[in-house]
Amino acid sequence: MSLDFTQLSHDLAALCRTTAKFIREEATTFNRAKIEHKGVHDLVSYVDQETERRLVAGLRLLLPEAGFITEEGTAGPDAHTEEFIWIIDPLDGTTNFVHGLPVYCISVALVQHRELAVGVVHEVGRDESFRAVRGGGAFCNDQPIRVTDVAELNNSLIATGFPYKDFGKMNDFLKILGSFFTRSHGVRRLGSAAADLAYVAAGRCEGFFEFNLNSYDVAAGILLVREAGGHVTQFLTDGDPLFGRELVASNGLIHAEMQAAIGEFWQ
DSSP: OOHHHHHHHHHHHHHHHHHHHHHHHHHHHHHHGGOOESSSSSSOOOOHHEEEHHHHHHHHHTEEEEEEEESSOOTTOOOOOEEEEEEEEEETTTTHHHHOOOOOEEEEEEEETTTTEEEEEEEEETTEEEEETTTTTTEEETTEEOOOOOOOGGGGGEOOOOOOOOOTTTTHHHHHHHHHHHHHHHEEEESOOHHHHHHHTTTSSSSSEEESOOHHHHHHHHHHHHHHHEEEOOOSSSSOTTSSEHHHHOSTTHHHHHHHHHTOOOO
């Protein structure tokens, strides 16, 4: 099946922008008593669930034949067999949202035969729409974006995410974190992998790494970084960063240094 992925990316960005208005409205009156726990520190709210329902409904109109992988399961069982699959995180950064910290995103990607084709990350607080199409570049609010040309880790700003439900490798992670502290301009933890990846693509930081990730956390962001000229792999190998649970993203120039720093302590 042939699709106009560029037009689809514009339609997807419009859907995400409209849905982001709902999140912003709810943020003004959100009651923390309404949160639920998927795990000890893994939060979900009615905002996540309703946002996902709205996205699924809109995506079914855009591409009726596509299946879904969704964080909150509102589209039914995960679908892995269709030619096209939407991968959705309705609110990446739920803990930030619950506490009123303004870094949280809608992240939606379209996969065709396991290859990323379209991705949109909408950063709700800044109302920024990051959009990418396979082979068509990456954009923020329709302006082209590009990774930086910083060539050394010691001149780079690095983003990461902290583990919140699987602490078995915490000691290794802390050693890696310490290594990046001493080898870079600094390390930032924004609380949203989708935002981290979008910001690498936009040149706001040079690299990002995290483990215990899900496909819906990173799908759109991976495509953004690649289409902005960057590189995305697993920690120590090229591997599969989409379903591989760990990820290193960079401007490409510092990628080997980042993998080497991680490899000193990661097994």
